[in-house]
Amino acid sequence: MQVPTMADMMARGENPDILFWVGCSGSFDDRAKKITKALVKILNNCQVSFAVLGSEESCTGDPAKRAGNEFTYQMQAMMNIEVLNAYEIKKIVTACPHCFNTLKNEYPELGGDYEVIHHTQMIQDLINRGKLGLEESGSFKGKKITFHDPCYLGRANDVYEAPRQLIEKLDAELVEMKRCRTKGLCCGAGGAQMFKEAEKGNKEINIERTEDAIETAAEVIATGCPFCNTMMTDGIKNAEKEETVKVLDIAELIANAAEL
C-alpha cells in the first residue's frame, strides 16, 4: 500500500497538502488498521496529496489527559508539536475523534495551531467536490444503517452531520437510535475507560449502547471512532449477532461503496 511519510516527502523536497494522523489505534489495533487502510485507499483514489508521520508519530496524550495525568499529556503534546511544526504542518486529518479533539482543541495552547478535520468531514468534502464517485448500485443500497455518535466527535465538537450525510450518499436507509446526536449514549470507552476495567455496576455501557443499536433493526452500525468500533463490536458479539449486524467505520462503508 502506498503511504508516503513526511520524512520521504521532505527528502524529495515535497510538501503534502494534508497530514494523515493515524493514531495509536489506527497504527496498532488490528480492527482499526482496516479503517486506516480504507481511508488511505480513499485518499489515494482521490489523488489527495497526503503523508503520514510513521515512526515519528506518537500518542497525542489524550488518554493521559483524560486520566488526569497532565504531565504525560503535555510531554507527549510538546514532542508532537515539535515534530509537526518542524514539518510546517498546516492541515491534519484523522480517523480518531480523540486525536481529532486533542489536536484541534488542546494543542493550540501549547503552540500547535493546525486546521484539524475528522475523516468523515474530509470524505464528505471529496464527494461534494466530485473527487469521489460512489457506484450506482452500491452494496449498501436500501440497507438499514444506524450511526453511533462518538462523544468526542458529537457532543465534544458538534460534528453530527458529516457522517450522516455520507450514509445517505450510500442510498442506505439511515435509522436513528432512540438516543442520538446530542443525546447519544457513550460506548463506554472515553475518558481512558478503554484502558481499564469498568467500575462496579450492573451492566457494561457498551452492552447498553449496543441494545439501542439492535433495537433499530439496522444491518450495519456505522461509527467514526476506533474505540467506539471496538466497544460496539464487543457488544454485538455479546448479543451473538455477529452474523446479522456489522460494525463498520464510515471510511470502510465509503471505500466499499466506491469499490476501492
Place this chain on the structure above:
Amino acid sequence: MNISILFFCIIASLGIAFFSYNIWKIKYNINLGLSLERTDQKRKRLKTMILVAFGQKKMFSRPIPAILHLCLYVAFVITQVELLEIFADGILNEHRLFKSSLGGFYTFTISFIEILSVLAFIATIAFLARRNLLKLPRLNMKEMIGWPTKDANLILIFELILLVCIFTMNGTDEVLFQRGASHFSEGTIGSFGFSVSSFIGPLLFDGFSNHTLHIAERVGWWGHLFMVLGFLNYLPYSKHFHILLAFPNTYYSNLDKKGKFTNMDSVTSEVKLMMDPTADPYAAPDPNAPPPSRFGAKDVTDLTWKNLMDAYTCTECGRCTSSCPANITGKLLSPRKIMMDTRDRLVELGENKRKNGKDFDDGKSLLGDYISEEELWACTSCNACVDECPVNIDPLSIIVDLRRFLVMEESKVPSELTGMLTNIENNGAPWQFSQNDRLNWANEE
C-alpha cells in the same frame, strides 16, 4: 404613623436585610474558588444567557416538564408586578394603588397574572405528583433521600400557599366590591373584572359576612407578603436558588468546545523546563516566584469560582444523572451528586472559615469526605451531563480536576491505567508496541 405601615416596613426590611446577609455569605463562598477569566465575548455570553436562562432553551428537550416549568416560571416573573403593588400599598397604606392610574391595563395585567397563576397551580400539583406519586426515577435516586426531597416538596408547597393567598386576596376583594364594601372604593358597587377571581370569588366567598371577608382579604394580602419574604429567605438554603443564579451562571458559561479540557499552565512551565536543554537543573528557584500550586483539586478551594457558582445554581433536577452512561449502568457516579457534594462542602467550609478565620483548616475535603475515587473513575468524560444541564453546569470539569489531584499529587491511579501511562511514556502508545512499528500496517495485507 399608621401602625400597619410601621409593621409592614419592619417586616419587609428585616426580610430583605436577612436575605442580603445570606447573599453576602454565598458571594464570600463562591469567591473562595480559584480565579478564572470569563468576561470575554460579551455578546455571545448575553445571547447564551437569553436563550438558555431566559428562554429556557435546553428545557425543551423534555417537553412535559418543560411546559409545566414554563407555566411556573412565567407566572413567577409576571407576579412580581402584583408584588410591586403590595409593596407600594404597604408603604403608603393604600389599597390597589395602581388601579386608578392604570385603568384597563391594570385589569388586563392582573387578569393575565391570574390565568398564569391557575396554570402555575396546575403545574405545581403536577410536579408534586411526579415526585411523590409517579415517583419519577431521576427525582427519587439515592442522593435525593432526606433533605433534598423535603426541600423540593417544601418549595412546591410554598408555591401552592402563595397562589392560594393571591386568589383569596383577589376573590374576597371582588365579593366586597360587588357589595360596595371594598377598601378600593367604599360605597361604590362594581367589579374588578379579573379573569379568574371575578368568577371564583363569588363562588367561594359569597356566604361570608363583610367583616369575615375583610379579614380574609387581609390574610391573603399579608400572607402573600409573608410567603414572598419567607421564600426569599429560604432560597439561599435551598436548591431553588437557581431562580436567581441561572442568569449569571449561563452568562459565564464555558464557550469553548466541550471536548477541550483546560490546559494546566503550572504543568506547562514544568514540562518546558524539563524539555529545555539549556535549563540548569540545580538553579535556585526564583525567590519572588509564587508558591507552587496544588495539581488538580482536593477541596472546593482548588476549584474555580465558576465550579462553585455551578454548585449553587444546581436545582437537583437530575437530567445529568439520568443521561450519565455510568449511572445508567449502575455505577456509583452521579453528576448531580458531584454538584450537591460540592455545594454542601462549600457551605460547610465557608461557615468554618467565617467562624475561625480565612486560613482555618477543618481537616476535611471534598475528595474523600464527600466524593469517592470509585465515583471519579467511573466517568467516561462523554459530556452527556454537561450537554443536558438546563443551566449550563459543568460537572465534568470538577471530576477531571479531582482526578488530576488523585493522579498527580497522590499517585492513586487504577493499576491498568498505570500500565497505559507507562506505555505512553516509554513507547508513545497506550499499548506495548514499538514506535518504530507504527507504519507496519502499510505493508500488511
